[in-house]
Structure formats: C-alpha cells, structure tokens
Amino acid sequence: MQRIRLRYTKRGRLRFTSHRDFQRAFERALRRSAVPMAYSAGFTPHPKVSYANAAPTGTASEAEYLEIGLAATRDPEALRRQLDESLPPGLDITDAVEVRTSNFVERLEASEWLLRLAGVEPEQAAKAAATFLAAESVEVQRMTKNGLRTFDARAAVAALELLPDGAPQVGIGDDTLTDGADDVRTGAPCAILRLVVRHATPAVRPDDVLSGLRSTADLAPPVPAEVTRLAQGPLDEQTGTVTDPLALDRAAAEVGR
Amino acid sequence: MTVESVFPRLEALLPHVQKPIQYVGGELNSTVKDWDACDVRWALMYPDAYEVGLPNQGTMILYEVLNEREGVLAERSYSVWPDLEALMREHGVPQFTVDAHRPIKAFDVFGLSFSTELGYTNMLTALDLAGIPLNAADRTMDDPVVLAGGHAAFNPEPIADFIDAAVIGDGEQAVLDITDIVRAWKAEGRPGGRDELLLRLAKTGGVYIPRFYDVEYLPDGRIGRVVPNRPGVPWRVSKHTVMDLDEWPYPKQPLVPLAETVHERMSVEIFRGCTRGCRFCQAGMITRPVRERSITGIGEMVEKGLKATGFEEVGLLSLSSADHSEIADITKGLADRYAEDKVGLSLPSTRVDAFNIDLANELSRNGRRSGLTFAPEGGSERIRKVINKMVSEEDLINTVATAYGNGWRQVKLYFMCGLPTETDDDVLQIGTMAKNVIAKGREVTGTNDIRCTVSIGGFVPKPHTPFQWAPQLSAEATDERLTKLRDSIRGDRKFGKNIGFRYHDGKPGIVEGLLSRGDRRIGAVIRAVYEDGGRFDGWREHFSYDRWMASAEKGLAGTGVDVDWYTTRERTYEEVLPWDHLDSGLDKDWLWEDWQDALEEVEVEDCRWTPCFDCGVCPQMDTHIQVGPTGKKLLPLTVVNN
Numbered sequence: 001m002q003r004i005r006l007r008y009t010k011r012g013r014l015r016f017t018s019h020r021d022f023q024r025a026f027e028r029a030l031r032r033s034a035v036p037m038a039y040s041a042g043f044t045p046h047p048k049v050s051y052a053n054a055a056p057t058g059t060a061s062e063a064e065y066l067e068i069g070l071a072a073t074r075d076p077e078a079l080r081r082q083l084d085e086s087l088p089p090g091l092d093i094t095d096a097v098e099v100r101t102s103n104f105v106e107r108l109e110a111s112e113w114l115l116r117l118a119g120v121e122p123e124q125a126a127k128a129a130a131t132f133l134a135a136e137s138v139e140v141q142r143m144t145k146n147g148l149r150t151f152d153a154r155a156a157v158a159a160l161e162l163l164p165d166g167a168p169q170v171g172i173g174d175d176t177l178t179d180g181a182d183d184v185r186t187g188a189p190c191a192i193l194r195l196v197v198r199h200a201t202p203a204v205r206p207d208d209v210l211s212g213l214r215s216t217a218d219l220a221p222p223v224p225a226e227v228t229r230l231a232q233g234p235l236d237e238q239t240g241t242v243t244d245p246l247a248l249d250r251a252a253a254e255v256g257r
Numbered sequence: 258m259t260v261e262s263v264f265p266r267l268e269a270l271l272p273h274v275q276k277p278i279q280y281v282g283g284e285l286n287s288t289v290k291d292w293d294a295c296d297v298r299w300a301l302m303y304p305d306a307y308e309v310g311l312p313n314q315g316t317m318i319l320y321e322v323l324n325e326r327e328g329v330l331a332e333r334s335y336s337v338w339p340d341l342e343a344l345m346r347e348h349g350v351p352q353f354t355v356d357a358h359r360p361i362k363a364f365d366v367f368g369l370s371f372s373t374e375l376g377y378t379n380m381l382t383a384l385d386l387a388g389i390p391l392n393a394a395d396r397t398m399d400d401p402v403v404l405a406g407g408h409a410a411f412n413p414e415p416i417a418d419f420i421d422a423a424v425i426g427d428g429e430q431a432v433l434d435i436t437d438i439v440r441a442w443k444a445e446g447r448p449g450g451r452d453e454l455l456l457r458l459a460k461t462g463g464v465y466i467p468r469f470y471d472v473e474y475l476p477d478g479r480i481g482r483v484v485p486n487r488p489g490v491p492w493r494v495s496k497h498t499v500m501d502l503d504e505w506p507y508p509k510q511p512l513v514p515l516a517e518t519v520h521e522r523m524s525v526e527i528f529r530g531c532t533r534g535c536r537f538c539q540a541g542m543i544t545r546p547v548r549e550r551s552i553t554g555i556g557e558m559v560e561k562g563l564k565a566t567g568f569e570e571v572g573l574l575s576l577s578s579a580d581h582s583e584i585a586d587i588t589k590g591l592a593d594r595y596a597e598d599k600v601g602l603s604l605p606s607t608r609v610d611a612f613n614i615d616l617a618n619e620l621s622r623n624g625r626r627s628g629l630t631f632a633p634e635g636g637s638e639r640i641r642k643v644i645n646k647m648v649s650e651e652d653l654i655n656t657v658a659t660a661y662g663n664g665w666r667q668v669k670l671y672f673m674c675g676l677p678t679e680t681d682d683d684v685l686q687i688g689t690m691a692k693n694v695i696a697k698g699r700e701v702t703g704t705n706d707i708r709c710t711v712s713i714g715g716f717v718p719k720p721h722t723p724f725q726w727a728p729q730l731s732a733e734a735t736d737e738r739l740t741k742l743r744d745s746i747r748g749d750r751k752f753g754k755n756i757g758f759r760y761h762d763g764k765p766g767i768v769e770g771l772l773s774r775g776d777r778r779i780g781a782v783i784r785a786v787y788e789d790g791g792r793f794d795g796w797r798e799h800f801s802y803d804r805w806m807a808s809a810e811k812g813l814a815g816t817g818v819d820v821d822w823y824t825t826r827e828r829t830y831e832e833v834l835p836w837d838h839l840d841s842g843l844d845k846d847w848l849w850e851d852w853q854d855a856l857e858e859v860e861v862e863d864c865r866w867t868p869c870f871d872c873g874v875c876p877q878m879d880t881h882i883q884v885g886p887t888g889k890k891l892l893p894l895t896v897v898n899n
Contacts, residue, residue, distance in 0.1 A: 013268065014515070016277040021515045028285075028513060028567030031598075045599065058272050086567075088283050088515070224272040 001038050001048075002070045004079060005104065005246060007063060007095035014090030015060035015228075022091065023051065026066070029086040035079065038069035052105050053232065056205060061229035065108070065245065067099065100252030104245065108199060110158060110235035112242040113206045115193040119222040125191030126162040128217035133160055138212040142205075149202065153212040156204040159196035159240035196240055199232075260292050263350055264358040270344040278516045279307035280341065282355035285513035286565060288324045288331075289357045295330040296443060297436045299323050300354055300364040300401065302334040302383060304376035305795060307355075310335040311512060312520040314574065315370050315407060318507040319428050329436055332356035332364075336379040337386070339792060339799075345386055352387035361387035365439055367401040368432070369420075371409035374772035375795040377416055381787040384419065391784065393421045393468060398450055402458075404435075411496075411543050412720040412836040415772050415779035417467035421455060424464055425543075425839055426496030427529070429505050431463060456487065465494040465839060472777055472835075478818040480776060480833040493840045496543070498880050502529060502550040506558050510565045522570035522603070525558045526550065527587065531576035532864045532882070533608075535634070536645045536855050537673065539719035540576055542848075543841045545874040547865060548883040552583045552590070556891045559591060563600065570601040578604040579613050580865075582885035588619045590891025596622070608632075608648070614659040628667035628710075629660050636672060636687035642858040643678050645851075650690060657694050661701045667708045668694060674739055675716040675730030675766070677855060684738050687711060688745050692752045710757035711746070713739060715766035719773050721841040723851035726828040729770045731821075732802075735763030764802040768794070770824040771809065776835035779823070782812035842880075844873030 008026075010017055017025070027047060030037055039045035048069030055061040080096035087093065117125055132138060138154040197204050206227045213219040233245035244250075271277035292298070301320055303310030310316065316333065323331035332354035337345065345351070351360040361367055361383070369380055384391050389400050396403075405413050405423040413423040424431050435458065442454045449456070458464040469490045473481040485492060499505055511523050528549040531541040550558075559571055573587070581587060584604075591602055602620045608631075617629055633648050635641040641648060657668055672687050691709045698707035715735050718724045730738075739760050746756050771779065785808035786794075793799035809820045828834065830849055837845070847870075851861065864870055865884060875881050 013264070013281040014278075014283065016271055016281050017515050018276070018278060021278050021517065024517065024521070025285075025513075025515050030567070031569065032564065032567035039599070058277065088285060090283070223269055 002073045003067055003099035004070065004074070004076050005065060005067045005097050005099055005249060006080065006083070006093050007065055007246065008087075009090070009092045009094055010055060010059075010061045010064060011090040011092065012060070014088065016058055017091065018057040019051070019054040022054070023049075025087065025091060029083055030068070033082045033086040035068075035083065036070055036072040036074070038071045053108050053199070055229050056207070059206065059227040059229065062094075063111075063229050063231045063233075065104070065232070067104070095246060097246045097249040098253055099249060100256065101248045107234055107245045107248070108232050110196055110198045110242050111232040112230045113195040113197065114163075114228045114230055115195055115206055115210065116226040116228070117191045117193065117219075117221045118226070119188050120191040120219070121189050122162055122191040125193055125219065128213045128219035129160045129162060129193060131217040132209070132213055133157070135216055138216055140208045140211045140215065142208060142211075144202075151202050151204075151208075153204050153208040156198045156200045157195065157209060158198055158235060158237070159194065160209070161194050163192040163194050196235070196242060198235060260359050260363045262358040263353045263360060266348065266350050267345075267353065267358060270341065270348060270350065273344060274341045275338060276516060279335070279514075280337070280355060281515075282358065284311070284355075284515065286510040287333075287356055287512055288320075290324065290330040292330065292357075292359070295328050297329045297366075297440045298364045299329070299331040299366045299368055299432070299436075300334055300359075300361045301331055302336075302361075302367065302369045302380075304336050304369055304371065304379035304383060306338065306793070307335040307514075307516060308518045309795075311514050311516075311518050312524075313370065313372070314508070314524055314526065315372075315428060317512055318505075319368070319370075319432050320512075321508050321510065322429050322505075323432055323436070326433065326436065328440075332359060334361060334383065336376075336383065336793070342382065342386065342792075352383045362389055362400065364401045365443070366404055366435065368404045368406060371405055371407040373795060374409045374415070374769055375800075376409075377772060377783050378787045378791045378794055380416070380419065381784065382792055392418055394418075396421070396451065398447065400451075402439075402451075402454065406431075408540060408543065409773075411539070411839060411841060412773065412775075413465065413467065413839070414472075414777050414835040415775040415783060417777045418780040418784075420467065421451075422458055422464050422466050423839075424497065425494070425841065427499040428497070429499050429507070431497045434461065435464065456489070459487070459490045462491045463495055463497055466490070467777075470838065478816065478822065480835060482833060483835075483838045493838050495840045496842060496878065498546075498842075498878050499529075500548065500880060500883065502526070502548050502883075503554040506550075506554060509558075509561060511562055511568075513566045513568070520572070521568070522572050522601075523559075523562045523566050523568040524572040524574045525555055525562065526574045527555055527578060527581050527584075528575045528884075531580070533577060533580070534645050534851075534861045534863060536643070536723040536851060537634070537676065537716055537719075538576075539722050542722045542843060544576070545842065545872065546880050546882045547580075549581055549885055551885065551887050551889070552587050552891060553887070553889050555587055556590065556594075560594075560894065563595075563598075569599065570603060572603045572605055574605060577608055579608055579616060583887065583889075584616065585619075586890055588616050592619050592622050594891060594894055614656060614663060617660070617665070618663055628669055629665050630669040630671065631656070632671035633690070634671065634673050635676060635683065636685070636690060637683040639858060640676055640679055640683040642860055643855050644673075644676055645855070645860050647860055650693070653690070654693055654697050658697050658701050661698045661707065666698075666702075666706070667710070668698070669710045669712060670694070672711065672713045673716040674713050674742075674760070675735050675763070677718075677724055677727040679730070679738075681738055681741055684742050685745055687713070688742055688749070688756070691746070691756045692749065695752050695755050705755075708755055708757065710759065713742075713758075713760040715761060715763050717766050717770045717773055720834065720836045721843055721848075723848050723855055725774065725834060725848065726830075726832075726852055728827040729767070729824040730763070731825050732763030732767045735766065739763075765794075765797075765800055767820065767824055768800075768802065768805045771805075771820055774835070775823055778813060778816050778818065780812075782809045785809075785812045840877070842872075842874035842878040844871065844877070847872050 037047040076096035084093040530547040
C-alpha cells in the first residue's frame with residue numbers, strides 16, 4: 001500500500017469549516033476524482049485516511065496535514081493536483097509527498113499563527129505581547145467537554161511578536177469565492193501578531209493566548225481576531241521558527257530516486 | 258441598481274454562532290451568476306434550518322432549472338437559527354442568500370417551498386429580516402413577489418395574508434412560465450405596477466393570487482363562498498403536472514454541502530405520483546397520476562450524479578418505490594454496476610410484501626444489513642380497510658418471516674393513531690402485531706434475540722384527501738390511547754422487552770391540523786405566534802403548544818370559531834372547504850364517495866392495475882398514467898478508471 005502525506009489549507013470563508021465537515025468533503029473529493037483508495041477491512045469499510053491535529057473551526061490555516069493509503073501507486077504531485085481540483089476553492093491541497101518516514105505526528109511539535117487584530121493600534125499590541133512574555137505564567141480558562149479548565153498559556157508560547165506593516169497576509173481573503181472577505185480594509189488601525197506555540201497538553205490555542213493578552217495586558221480587540229495557522233512542524237528553538245514537517249519524507253524520496 | 262453582498266457584515270457575526278459553515282455557501286455544484294447580466298432573479302427559500310433545507314429535492318430542482326436559463330438567476334436561502342437571527346437584528350444584516358449573500362429584498366421573486374405547514378412562522382421571520390412587509394397588502398414595487406409552493410401550498414389560505422401568490426403541483430415548468438411573465442412585464446417598464454404583474458399571473462389560471470378572491474362567511478362561521486373580485490381571474494386555480502420525467506432529469510448536479518445535513522446521500526426520483534389510494538395520504542392524492550422515470554433515465558441520473566457529487570449512497574425516491582414497474586431490474590442493475598465502488602442503495606418508501614425482501618437483499622448486497630422498515634399504518638384489519646392500506650396481517654407475518662430467514666434481525670413498523678373510526682381496540686392490536694412478528698422471528702431463527710420497533714405518529718386530516726371531512730382526534734384522546742398501548746406492551750413479560758415503542762404526544766398534531774385545514778382567519782394566529790417569538794415549529798425544542806393555543810385564542814377572538822372547530826369537528830358534504838377553489842384535479846364528489854367507502858370499510862384498488870375508478874385527475878388535468886415496463890436493462894458501465 002502506497003501512503004501519501006498531504007498538506008492542505010482552510011482559507012477565507014471556508015475557515016468556518018469544522019474538522020468533521022472537512023473530512024466529509026475530502027472523502028467525497030476522493031470518490032469524485034476516483035482516487036484508488038485502500039479501504040479498512042470489516043463490516044463497514046472506510047477509506048484509509050488519517051488526520052493530524054486539525055485547526056479549530058473558524059480559524060484559517062495554511063498548514064493542515066493528512067495521510068491517505070492507496071490501493072495502487074500514484075504520482076504524488078499528479079494526485080495533489082487532481083484532488084485540489086476536486087475540492088472547493090479555499091480547501092486547497094498545497095503539497096504531497098510519498099511517506100518514507102514514521103513518527104510524523106510527533107514531528108508536529110509547534111504551530112506558527114498569525115493573529116490579525118482589527119481596530120487595535122500596533123504599539124498597543126506590541127506592548128501587550130511584551131507584558132505577556134515577561135510573565136512567569138499566565139493562567140487562562142477555557143470551557144472544555146469536561147467543564148471549565150484553568151491552565152497556563154505562557155509556557156507553551158515560544159514566540160509572540162508584532163509584525164511590521166505590510167507583512168504578508170495569508171489565509172484570510174486569499175483564494176476565496178467572488179464575494180469573500182475583503183482583505184484590504186482601509187481606515188481602521190490593525191495589528192498583526194505572530195505567535196509560535198508548542199503543542200503540549202493541555203493544548204494551548206491562539207484563543208487562549210488572546211485571553212492571556214486580555215488578562216495580563218488588558219488587550220481587548222473590538223472585533224474577533226482573525227487567526228491563521230501558517231505552519232506546523234518541528235520547532236527550531238534557537239530561532240523560534242517552525243520548519244517543514246514533510247522535509248524528511250521529501251529528502252528520503254530524493255535519495256530513493 | 259447595484260446589489261452588494263452582505264457577506265463582509267455577516268462574516269463578523271459568524272465567529273459567535275453555532276455551525277457557521279451553514280451560512281457561507283460555496284457548496285459543490287452551486288451557482289453564482291452575474292446579477293447585472295440577468296433580468297429575472299429568484300430567491301428560493303426552504304424555510305427550515307440549512308441541514309434540513311439543503312437536501313430538499315424540490316428546491317434543488319428549481320434552482321438548477323432556473324439557473325440553466327440564460328438571463329435568469331436563482332439563489333438559495335434557509336432559515337437562520339435564533340442565535341444568528343438575534344445578531345442580524347442587532348447589526349442590521351438582512352435575510353440573505355447563501356450563494357452570493359445578496360439581500361432577499363433585491364430579488365424579483367421570493368419563492369418558498371412548504372413541505373409542511375410548520376414552516377409558516379419561519380417565513381415570517383425571513384420576511385421581517387429581509388425588510389419585506391409581512392402583509393402582502395403593504396408591499397411596494399421595491400418588494401419581491403412572495404410565492405409559495407410545495408405540498409402545503411395546496412391549502413395556502415392560512416398564509417393568504419402574507420403571500421402574493423401560490424403555485425400548486427410540479428414546479429419545473431411553472432417557474433419558467435412565471436419567469437417569462439415577469440420578464441415581459443419588466444421589459445415593458447412594469448406597467449400597472451405590482452397589481453398588474455399579479456393580475457397577469459392570475460390570468461394564466463395556474464397561479465393563485467389570494468388578494469383577487471374574497472371569502473364570505475356564514476353566520477355560523479363556515480365559509481359561504483370564495484369569489485374572484487376582478488374580471489379575468491378564474492374561479493379555480495389548477496395544479497401543474499409535468500408529464501415526461503425523462504425530459505426533466507433534475508437535479509443533474511446535486512448540491513454537496515460542506516455542512517452536515519439530514520440526508521447524506523444523493524436522491525433520484527424514480528417516479529412521481531401514487532395511486533395506491535391510501536386515504537390518509539395527501540401526497541398520494543395530490544401528485545396523481547403516476548409518472549415513471551425510465552430505467553435508462555434512472556441509470557443515467559445515478560451515474561452522472563455520483564460523478565458530480567462523490568456521494569456513497571443513492572436513494573431511489575418516490576412515494577412507494579417498490580411499485581416502479583421495473584424496480585427489480587433497476588435495483589439489480591445498479592447493485593451490479595456499483596458493486597466495486599461501495600455505493601449503497603436505498604428505497605426510502607416500500608410496501609409490505611415478500612417481493613420487497615428480494616429487493617432489500619439486492620440493495621444490501623454492497624453494504625450492511627441493518628433493519629427493515631414497513632408501514633402497515635393501522636393495527637387492525639378493520640382500520641386498514643378504512644384507510645385503504647391493503648395489507649393483511651398474514652402478508653406482514655410472511656414478509657417478516659422471509660426477512661428473518663434472510664438474516665435480518667430488526668424490523669421497524671410504522672403506524673398512525675387517531676385514524677377515523679378508530680377505537681382503543683384498533684390501536685391495541687398494534688401491540689399484538691408486534692408480538693406476532695417477534696414470535697415468528699423467534700420461530701424462524703431459533704433465537705430469542707429478535708427486535709421489533711413500533712413507531713407511531715398522530716394522524717392529521719389533510720386537504721384534498723377523502724379524510725378532509727374527518728374529525729381529528731383530540732390531543733388528550735390520542736395520548737390516552739397511546740398510553741394504553743404502551744402499558745399493554747410494557748406489561749407483556751414474554752415480548753415486552755423486545756418491543757421498542759416510539760411515539761409523539763398529540764399536541765403538535767393539533768397545531769398541524771389547525772394549519773392544514775385552516776382558512777384565512779388562521780393568518781392572525783400565525784402572526785401572533787411569530788410575534789410572541791415562535792420559530793422552527795417543526796423542532797421539538799422550539800415548538801410551544803401553549804404559545805399556539807394562547808395565540809389562537811387571541812387571533813380567533815370575535816370570529817366565533819376556535820381550534821376545536823378547525824380540528825376535531827367533522828365537516829358535512831355541503832360545507833365549502835377553504836381550499837375548494839384550488840383544483841388538485843380530484844373530483845370532490847369522488848373524494849366524498851371514497852370517504853363514505855372508508856366509513857363502510859370498503860377498499861379501492863390501484864388504477865394502475867384495474868380500470869379507472871374516476872378520481873377525476875386525468876380528464877381534469879389532461880394527464881394520463883405513465884408506467885413501463887420499457888423492457889430495457891441497465892448494462893454494466895465501461896470501466897474508465899483503474
């Protein structure tokens with residue numbers, strides 16, 4: 001069985017897609033484009049697809065990952081194009097490599113996020129980020145399935161900084177349908193924060209960091225923050241950057257060629 | 258006029274609501290056309306939640322039929338949940354379409370499809386959110402024509418105040434005819450305003466315009482007569498019938514949503530209409546005659562639809578799917594074709610006979626074998642004669658024996674409670690039937706582990722059926738009868754544990770009954786419910802019986818009639834019924850005779866297999882029965898992939 005790892009996005013208005021919604025859409029796309037899927041054995045066979053670490057509903061993402069098992073061998077790039085065409089714009093397949101290594105999920109050590117805070121002055125956001133980073137720990141609360149949980153949002157944060165004006169804006173408004181969100185919203189101030197969070201238990205989400213910014217530095221954006229995951233993968237602790245989790249597979253594939 | 262998308266404003270609200278994906282559109286196979294390149298624009302609404310409305314076949318068909326036309330545009334809208342409604346009101350965001358998020362008010366026609374009367378309050382919510390006056394009389398040239406369709410539109414009188422027009426019957430050709438009239442009127446510079454447009458529609462004889470009819474009441478509250486108040490407006494409005502289904506292979510490109518919906522499958526309508534003649538069944542009465550889609554037409558729709566959607570299951574839709582003249586060849590042919598692709602097939606409505614077990618075996622060949630569902634509808638032989646559901650207990654037991662013999666372990670049986678002439682004994686026999694089913698199952702399989710689920714719905718008399726004159730059973734009496742049945746089942750030591758019992762209390766049925774057989778005076782009740790916050794009446798958690806009753810008291814004050822008058826009262830032959838001027842093709846005298854036959858427990862055959870029994874539809878509507886067999890078979894498809 002050939003296995004292929006795919007990177008996909010949730011852009012623009014389709015950031016409101018829940019993970020379950022995406023799963024259904026993806027499995028239908030597989031059927032429409034007649035991908036030779038491997039099926040699980042048993043009473044109700046399911047196509048072999050495994051998903052890693054999905055972004056929450058409402059947050060955009062440039063870096064979601066999944067893995068599929070095929071019953072017949074396919075060229076990864078051709079498969080990527082075929083699937084991408086079959087999915088609606090916004091749910092885009094942006095990378096495909098043949099699986100050559102194990103422990104993929106363990107390699108997803110951290111995520112890099114962009115937090116777009118409309119109506120917030122950049123200096124105010126920068127100051128709040130500094131206050132947050134200076135704190136030893138930042139207690140936040142979140143409603144979970146098991147009730148209200150209190151946990152530290154500080155320790156997991158590897159980087160939090162204001163991006164300068166004119167920073168690339170990805171995710172929101174990019175590659176959406178005709179009347180999707182306007183990206184260029186003139187007039188009001190806007191701060192963009194770059195955030196790197198280690199994947200830990202309990203998981204610290206961008207929302208939790210936002211509540212931490214509110215509690216430690218009184219940062220209260222007037223409209224909901226637009227959040228985009230830019231990357232997830234191994235964390236370079238030195239530079240505070242997140243690297244490509246598919247790099248090992250790609251390298252192995254090159255060698256094998 | 259430039260029409261802007263409301264999406265940027267809506268988007269800011271979406272992080273705060275449940276399941277935001279249902280409001281963003283972008284479904285596979287949806288269509289966004291250039292507004293300015295079209296001169297007739299339809300907003301089509303299914304007035305329930307997206308998860309229920311999106312899979313609705315009627316809306317999907319009309320959406321595609323209209324969008325295929327050049328210069329015509331159709332977009333869809335669904336009811337927003339109360340969380341978004343509150344935010345939309347707070348931020349001034351109007352009711353929108355999910356396709357291009359255009360405001361409903363900007364369209365020429367606002368068409369609503371009512372499968373059930375319980376969507377009426379949702380229509381008022383949508384109109385109000387859209388900024389369209391609730392009363393049709395208050396609308397101006399800036400407002401769309403509000404048009405009702407769907408089965409409930411066969412008695413549109415309860416919503417006569419709120420709609421401008423109603424169409425009864427098949428919509429495919431009707432929406433195109435209406436489009437032509439709207440287009441001509443607009444091209445001429447809208448002469449005579451709204452009134453003239455509605456008059457042109459009325460003169461076709463196929464569009465009902467409530468305002469062009471006056472209803473006169475007798476001193477006792479009954480209707481005296483319904484009269485056109487304009488020259489040129491016909492006394493009766495006819496239903497529409499599409500004759501050759503193969504000419505209308507819609508939906509060709511079924512919509513595939515991102516959000517989860519109630520039907521995660523593709524549907525192909527294999528025939529329309531039903532002449533079994535079940536007397537309680539409004540759908541069977543108003544969709545006559547039977548018109549089959551050919552086996553090859555079905556095969557083509559399944560093939561194209563699967564390619565366009567990627568669904569894993571195909572529902573072969575109709576009112577009684579096993580009755581298609583070539584159903585065995587259809588199911589076998591499809592099961593053969595898709596054996597490798599793991600595509601499941603289902604027949605949503607089937608009758609009780611052994612033949613259906615063969616079908617069920619065929620259908621489950623590619624998938625799992627879970628449970629079988631049958632609808633004897635009535636517990637006793639006597640009551641089944643009353644409702645003309647020609648199934649004997651022996652038939653049922655034999656069918657069930659075959660099913661268990663073929664490896665099925667669970668049988669579900671559907672019944673109704675509150676049927677005309679029904680006694681406690683008729684209902685108690687439901688329990689007896691369930692016990693006999695289990696006993697037979699145990700005998701055939703040699704195991705005690707056999708389940709039978711009994712599911713019971715309250716009977717609501719509907720317009721254009723032989724039971725339109727019948728008294729509805731009160732909510733209290735329904736509950737009492739069902740309690741007796743429950744106790745007798747639970748108390749049975751030998752079988753009680755193996756019988757599942759599902760039923761609804763009688764209250765929602767009374768509201769449905771009030772709306773089904775209501776007249777124009779019910780409009781005030783619907784409005785009062787809406788103003789008191791009534792929404793989503795088809796949803797148990799939103800429905801409030803007390804609110805409906807309080808609103809009925811308020812809305813009907815001074816009329817001399819009340820909820821009982823509309824529901825539990827038996828009508829006489831002479832009474833003018835609120836829907837008499839809407840012509841379903843059924844001869845009222847035939848319906849009355851069938852009602853008398855029901856009371857005398859006389860059954861009527863199906864006209865597909867016996868001579869015509871003069872229900873009136875074919876001569877009145879100039880239609881005829883269209884059934885096979887064509888003798889054709891579904892050949893294996895050429896293997897394109899792999």
